[in-house]
Each structure stands twice: as structure tokens, then as C-alpha cells.
Amino acid sequence: MTTKEIANRLVVLCKSGDFDKPQKELFAQDAVSIEPHATPAFEKETKGLKAIEEKGKKWHDMVKELHSIDVSDPVVAGNSFACSMHMDVTMQNGERMDMNELCVYKVKDGKIIEEEFFM
Secondary structure, three states: OHHHHHHHHHHHHOOOOOOOHHHHHEEEEEEEEOOOOOOOOOEOOOEEEEEEEEHHHHHHHEEEEEEEEEEEOOOOEEOEEEEEEEEEEOOOOOOEEEEEEEEEEEOOOOOOEEEEOOO
């Protein structure tokens, strides 16, 4: 798949609220995920697809309800792409969060090798 095809596929899956399938389908085994800052729930950097999938499961378990999600069309430049994501969620502790982030991805050999989130 080209970078543009990967970007479009990721956006389609994320718009449907499916965050697990993109990882299984589009990520390299040695991919890296970078958060804006380390939190008690997540490390700043997660290495390897298995660890990224575990991080995704942890996030899913923290969310009680996803009220809405909006993902922009991707902007592709060379082997990278970016999209913005807005989620309105209620966490398990009852806190409602309005989250906006910029998601930046790097692609190599037809797979996502890095994702980084900016808030």
C-alpha cells in the first residue's frame, strides 16, 4: 500500500471508532508510538506492535463511553501523513473529556512505523 492508501484506510477505520484494526492491519511489527507526555497510564514511548496493542487495550478499558469522534481527512507528504482527531469521551471514573489531537504517522515499506500524538 502507498502512504496515501494507508492514510485513507486508517482514517476510515478511526472514524468508525475502530482503533484496533488499524494496528493489526497497517502497523509494522517494530512500530513506535509516542505520546505527548508520559502519564500514570502510558509511557512516553511504546515500542513494538504487541506493546502498542496492549496500550490500545488499556485505553479502551479506561473509556466508559465514546460520545463522538471526528477525524479529518489525512494530509500526506512523502512517507508521512497527519490528521486531526476530536473525541468526546466519558472515562470510567465519570470524567467527561473533550480531546483534540494531531496524529502524525511515518510509513516505510507499506507499513506505519511510527505514530506521534500532539495535544
